[in-house]
Amino acid sequence: MNAAVIHNTQDSSLDELARLAEVCDDVLRRCRAAGASEAEVAASIDTGLDVGVRLGEVETITRTRDRGVSLTVLFGKRKGSASTADLEPESIARTVEHACAIARYTEEDPCNGLADPALYARDFPDLDLWHPWRIGVEEAIELGLRIEDAGRSFDPRISNSEGAAVQVGESVLANANSAGFRGVERSTRHLLSCALIAEDDAGMQQNYWYDAVRSASDFADAESIGRRAAERTVARLDARRLSTRECPVVFVPEVARGLIGHFLSAVSGGALYRRASFLVDHLGKPVFPSFVQMTERPRLPRGHGSSVFDAEGVATRDADLVRDGVLARYILGSYSARKLGMTTTGNAGGIHNLVVTPGSDDLPALLGRMGTGLLVTEVMGQGVSLITGDYSRGASGFWVENGQIVHPVEEITIASNLRAMFGGIVAIGSDVDPRSHLLTGSILIDRMTIAGE
Amino acid sequence: MTSLIAQAEQRLLRPGGLSATDLEPVFARLMAPSIDAADLYFQHSRAESWLLEDGIVKEGSHSIEQGVGVRAISGEKTGFSYSDQIVLPSLFEAAGAARAIAKAGAAGTGRPLAIASAPALYPAIDPIETLSSEAKVRVLREIDAYARALDPRVQQVIVSLSAGVDTVLIAASDGTLAADVRPLVRMNVQVIAEHGGRRESGSGGGGGRYGFDELLADGRAHAFAREAVRTALINLEAVDAPAGTMTVVLGPGWPGVLLHEAIGHGLEGDFNRKETSAFAGRIGERVAAPGVTVVDDGTLAGRRGSLSIDDEGTPTRCTTLIEDGILTGYMQDKTNARLMGAASTGNGRRESFAHLPMPRMTNTYMRPGTRAPEEIIGSVKRGLYAVNFGGGQVDITNGKFVFSASEAYLIEDGRLTRPVKGATLIGAGPEVLRRVSMIGNDLALDEGVGVCGKDGQSVPVGVGQPTLRIDAMTVGGTAA
Numbered sequence: 014m015n016a017a018v019i020h021n022t023q024d025s026s027l028d029e030l031a032r033l034a035e036v037c038d039d040v041l042r043r044c045r046a047a048g049a050s051e052a053e054v055a056a057s058i059d060t061g062l063d064v065g066v067r068l069g070e071v072e073t074i075t076r077t078r079d080r081g082v083s084l085t086v087l088f089g090k091r092k093g094s095a096s097t098a099d100l101e102p103e104s105i106a107r108t109v110e111h112a113c114a115i116a117r118y119t120e121e122d123p124c125n126g127l128a129d130p131a132l133y134a135r136d137f138p139d140l141d142l143w144h145p146w147r148i149g150v151e152e153a154i155e156l157g158l159r160i161e162d163a164g165r166s167f168d169p170r171i172s173n174s175e176g177a178a179v180q181v182g183e184s185v186l187a188n189a190n191s192a193g194f195r196g197v198e199r200s201t202r203h204l205l206s207c208a209l210i211a212e213d214d215a216g217m218q219q220n221y222w223y224d225a226v227r228s229a230s231d232f233a234d235a236e237s238i239g240r241r242a243a244e245r246t247v248a249r250l251d252a253r254r255l256s257t258r259e260c261p262v263v264f265v266p267e268v269a270r271g272l273i274g275h276f277l278s279a280v281s282g283g284a285l286y287r288r289a290s291f292l293v294d295h296l297g298k299p300v301f302p303s304f305v306q307m308t309e310r311p312r313l314p315r316g317h318g319s320s321v322f323d324a325e326g327v328a329t330r331d332a333d334l335v336r337d338g339v340l341a342r343y344i345l346g347s348y349s350a351r352k353l354g355m356t357t358t359g360n361a362g363g364i365h366n367l368v369v370t371p372g373s374d375d376l377p378a379l380l381g382r383m384g385t386g387l388l389v390t391e392v393m394g395q396g397v398s399l400i401t402g403d404y405s406r407g408a409s410g411f412w413v414e415n416g417q418i419v420h421p422v423e424e425i426t427i428a429s430n431l432r433a434m435f436g437g438i439v440a441i442g443s444d445v446d447p448r449s450h451l452l453t454g455s456i457l458i459d460r461m462t463i464a465g466e
Numbered sequence: 467m468t469s470l471i472a473q474a475e476q477r478l479l480r481p482g483g484l485s486a487t488d489l490e491p492v493f494a495r496l497m498a499p500s501i502d503a504a505d506l507y508f509q510h511s512r513a514e515s516w517l518l519e520d521g522i523v524k525e526g527s528h529s530i531e532q533g534v535g536v537r538a539i540s541g542e543k544t545g546f547s548y549s550d551q552i553v554l555p556s557l558f559e560a561a562g563a564a565r566a567i568a569k570a571g572a573a574g575t576g577r578p579l580a581i582a583s584a585p586a587l588y589p590a591i592d593p594i595e596t597l598s599s600e601a602k603v604r605v606l607r608e609i610d611a612y613a614r615a616l617d618p619r620v621q622q623v624i625v626s627l628s629a630g631v632d633t634v635l636i637a638a639s640d641g642t643l644a645a646d647v648r649p650l651v652r653m654n655v656q657v658i659a660e661h662g663g664r665r666e667s668g669s670g671g672g673g674g675r676y677g678f679d680e681l682l683a684d685g686r687a688h689a690f691a692r693e694a695v696r697t698a699l700i701n702l703e704a705v706d707a708p709a710g711t712m713t714v715v716l717g718p719g720w721p722g723v724l725l726h727e728a729i730g731h732g733l734e735g736d737f738n739r740k741e742t743s744a745f746a747g748r749i750g751e752r753v754a755a756p757g758v759t760v761v762d763d764g765t766l767a768g769r770r771g772s773l774s775i776d777d778e779g780t781p782t783r784c785t786t787l788i789e790d791g792i793l794t795g796y797m798q799d800k801t802n803a804r805l806m807g808a809a810s811t812g813n814g815r816r817e818s819f820a821h822l823p824m825p826r827m828t829n830t831y832m833r834p835g836t837r838a839p840e841e842i843i844g845s846v847k848r849g850l851y852a853v854n855f856g857g858g859q860v861d862i863t864n865g866k867f868v869f870s871a872s873e874a875y876l877i878e879d880g881r882l883t884r885p886v887k888g889a890t891l892i893g894a895g896p897e898v899l900r901r902v903s904m905i906g907n908d909l910a911l912d913e914g915v916g917v918c919g920k921d922g923q924s925v926p927v928g929v930g931q932p933t934l935r936i937d938a939m940t941v942g943g944t945a946a
Contacts, residue, residue, distance in 0.1 A: 067542075067740075070542065070543065071543055071567070072542060072543060072544065073543070073544045073545075073546065073567075073822070074544075074545045074546070074563075074566060074567055075545075075546040075547070075822070076546070076547040076548075076560075076563045077548075077820065078548070078549070078550075079550075079820060080550055092524065092525060092526075093526055093527075094525065094526065094527035094528070095527060095528040095529065096527070096528075096529040096530075097529070097530045097531070098529075098530065098531035098532065098533070098550055099532070099533075099550040099551070104530065107530070108528075108530070111528035111530075112527075112528065114528075114599070115514075115526035115527065115528060115599070116526075117599070118523070118526065118599040118600065118602075118603050119516075119523050119524060119525065119526050119603075120522040120523045120524065120603075121522070122520075122522055122524045125524075150566060173740070173741060173742060175740070175742055210742055210863055216744070216864060217742075217744065217863045217864060218863060218864055219742065219861065219862075219863035219864070249864075252864075257709050257710040257711075287519070287622055287624070287658065288621065288622065288658060288660070288665060289622070289658055289665075289667060393859045393861070393866070393867075393868045393890075393892075394857065394858060394859045394868035394869065394870050394890050395856050395857045395859075395870055396856070396868070396870035396888060396889065396890035396942065398667075398888060400658065400665055400666060400667050401664075401665070401666065401887070403887055403888060405707070405870070405888065405889045405890040405942040405943065405944075406868070406870075406890050406942070407859070407866070407867075407868035407890055407892045407942070409866070423864065423866055424866050424892055424893070424894060424940065425892065425940070425942075426709075426868070426889075426890050426891075426892050426940060426941075426942025427942070428707075428709065428889065428890075428942050428943060428944045429944060430944075462709050462942075462943070462944040463709075464709035464710050464711075464892075464940050464941060464942045464943065465710075465711070465940060466711055466940075
């Protein structure tokens with residue numbers, strides 16, 4: 014057994030949390046000594062093992078260990094920030110000095126300040142996020158090989174591989190501020206993935222599949238990940254273009270959550286107070302059809318975005334975001350809330366878990382409902398403007414007629430405006446993808462413009 | 467170079483009580499009969515940024531990151547570990563973890579370290595110190611006031627100023643000992659303009675490997691502000707972009723992101739060694755129209771994408787990728803070059819010590835032709851003229867790529883008629899450059915804003931091209 018494996022079998026996370034909490038206290042003491050009126054700090058350690066295999070052999074073994082301290086000081090309403098990527102006392106002392114030096118030159122911003130102490134998390138329920146995966150390097154290699162083999166042997170048209178990967182991750186984090194908030198959190202996240210290449214006379218196509226979990230016991234069967242990657246890759250062969258047209262579109266869950274992501278960005282405080290969102294002044298107004306419901310559930314056990322407190326220490330809680338299609342609230346931290354004359358929603362650092370209430374149709378039923386149109390399985394590029402809602406992206410997927418897949422499609426664009434797309438949602442599928450903090454099924458949209466031949 | 471080594475030793479090794487000569491025992495720990503190559507990459511990064519918004523300088527931040535990455539390579543296998551502690555015990559521990567890639571065996575040694583040198587393409591300065599904090603704040607306020615005064619429709623101005631310096635020291639088992647000090651500055655101006663219930667944004671910015679004196683010289687900062695205001699106001703007037711396949715004329719400079727996506731990534735050595743690229747095995751074939759010559763050039767002084775040495779210690783160079791339409795070369799790092807029986811082209815780059823190097827672009831551009839830009843636009847009956855772009859993306863296996871126009875105009879009967887909204891353009895890498903029918907005489911490089919992402923690693927890059935006519939490309943608008 015080598016040293017690396019021994020290291021991995023110890024759970025030192027509680028010691029590390031205690032060490033990080035001490036670092037935070039030390040930072041706050043130094044900030045106070047430097048004359049700061051308020052301060053907040055986050056310290057973290059992320060460790061991991063990434064094993065990649067390709068064509069039946071191990072390709073890379075990477076050990077990761079990233080540490081960091083970031084802090085913000087306030088001198089009245091003037092602010093300065095600094096970070097360092099190690100935890101040594103001299104580095105921390107210098108980092109405090111740098112933040113204070115910057116705060117001498119920034120200007121007063123009346124909206125600066127820590128979050129309201131009345132809102133801080135006080136109870137710290139266990140969200141079941143800590144499941145270290147005691148897998149040795151040899152075992153991880155063997156698992157990766159099984160995934161890749163299952164994919165490569167699935168179909169003779171699988172001609173090459175970009176490999177399979179096994180990734181183990183552990184994060185420990187401490188947050189504190191000068192108004193008395195103290196919080197620590199530890200979580201694990203592990204991934205299995207496989208990317209394959211298929212080839213026929215028309216050329217090569219690449220595709221992939223993956224699973225992401227908090228606990229390795231929740232992983233899909235390893236071979237199924239390789240097979241799914243192979244199925245998806247072979248399905249891309251002989252993809253064709255479409256002529257320019259308008260038609261309805263179904264987005265599979267992993268692409269649909271990108272649409273939800275655009276919505277979240279457009280109702281986030283930063284975009285709103287800058288008036289850089291097409292959804293400014295939409296609070297209490299319909300954005301989606303009335304059957305659409307979205308709820309933030311920050312404390313889901315094993316949730317990918319679960320947390321008891323936000324980046325400012327504010328306790329997280331369940332809250333509707335979209336009720337009967339109407340925008341029920343914004344996504345705010347203290348700063349953007351003050352800019353808008355509102356109260357923080359416990360979203361400093363972003364949304365935690367968002368549940369888009371699923372409908373009753375699975376994907377085949379949704380395609381049946383669409384009849385003839387485009388099933389989008391991938392989008393490319395950054396052609397989304399949050400300020401206007403204009404949407405134009407590269408896409409690939411499948412052409413569907415009478416609810417049945419006819420052939421794969423590539424090298425087309427899909428375009429519309431997010432306002433029209435959100436308003437034009439016809440149905441949301443029951444096929445919720447659990448691999449993300451944005452939990453949605455497939456989404457059927459009434460009409461988009463396809464540009465092609 | 468000797469003084470760069472001394473400067474890097476001082477910054478990276480001395481604080482932990484080390485010098486370059488202490489590194490040979492680490493190679494003894496790293497090497498084994500089955501290890502083909504190993505390297506140590508020491509890095510110290512310091513960065514600072516300032517942000518103005520709502521008319522006040524509201525944020526500033528400073529960051530420091532340092533550490534060492536240790537890599538051992540056996541055939542196509544790589545073991546990698548890193549540490550944020552640059553002291554001997556951490557180096558030995560990381561070396562042991564990296565070496566786990568090799569079968570157990572006797573210890574080996576690297577070749578004796580010898581200093582590799584390359585001409586410096588930028589000064590070994592810390593650009594953060596080239597302007598006082600007071601002066602940085604003054605510049606931000608001045609540009610804010612200037613942008614707001616340009617047009618009453620300007621509602622919001624966001625100006626950022628950032629600077630950083632990377633000090634690196636590279637020691638490799640092939641005997642390479644090299645160091646570099648890499649400054650990088652950047653300014654960005656974003657404005658939001660509002661008129662008649664419509665809101666639009668526009669941006670301008672640039673930078674490179676020099677100090678603030680050069681970034682702020684010749685009214686460049688004011689030009690960034692004018693560019694931001696100009697594009698926001700044009701977009702306020704824009705109509706829906708057309709949908710379908712049509713003739714596209716690309717403006718000079720930043721639209722060279724076309725080359726980066728359509729062919730650049732597909733010509734990186736790793737994808738070609740693994741034969742996962744649509745360009746694999748096609749050296750010597752025609753992939754572009756006659757007259758099209760594309761290079762990747764890391765040797766341009768002061769450019770954002772330039773490096774005196776790459777992250778494996780190899781001096782960068784100008785590599786011809788396509789010559790007169792024929793595919794001539796790939797971009798290589800040491801590992802992929804060795805496995806393909808080629809030489810490194812100085813394209814081995816990594817985001818930081820905590821990431822593995824791989825073949826990456828530097829400054830990728832097309833050499834100029836002979837046509838006047840007006841002549842090219844004048845030749846188009848109906849089409850799109852696109853002059854500004856956001857980012858792009860490519861699927862290197864099937865070659866399909868996109869890039870998103872942020873400023874474009876309709877061409878009707880050889881004249882620019884009206885601005886159209888942003889739209890994504892899509893094409894196939896191995897085909898699109900065959901449709902180039904006119905090449906302008908106006909080669910320009912971008913202002914120094916590019917960031918390229920690959921396998922989760924970001925590195926600064928540059929692009930450039932002359933005005934180009936492409937006879938058929940698909941434009942992803944919404945108008946019939």
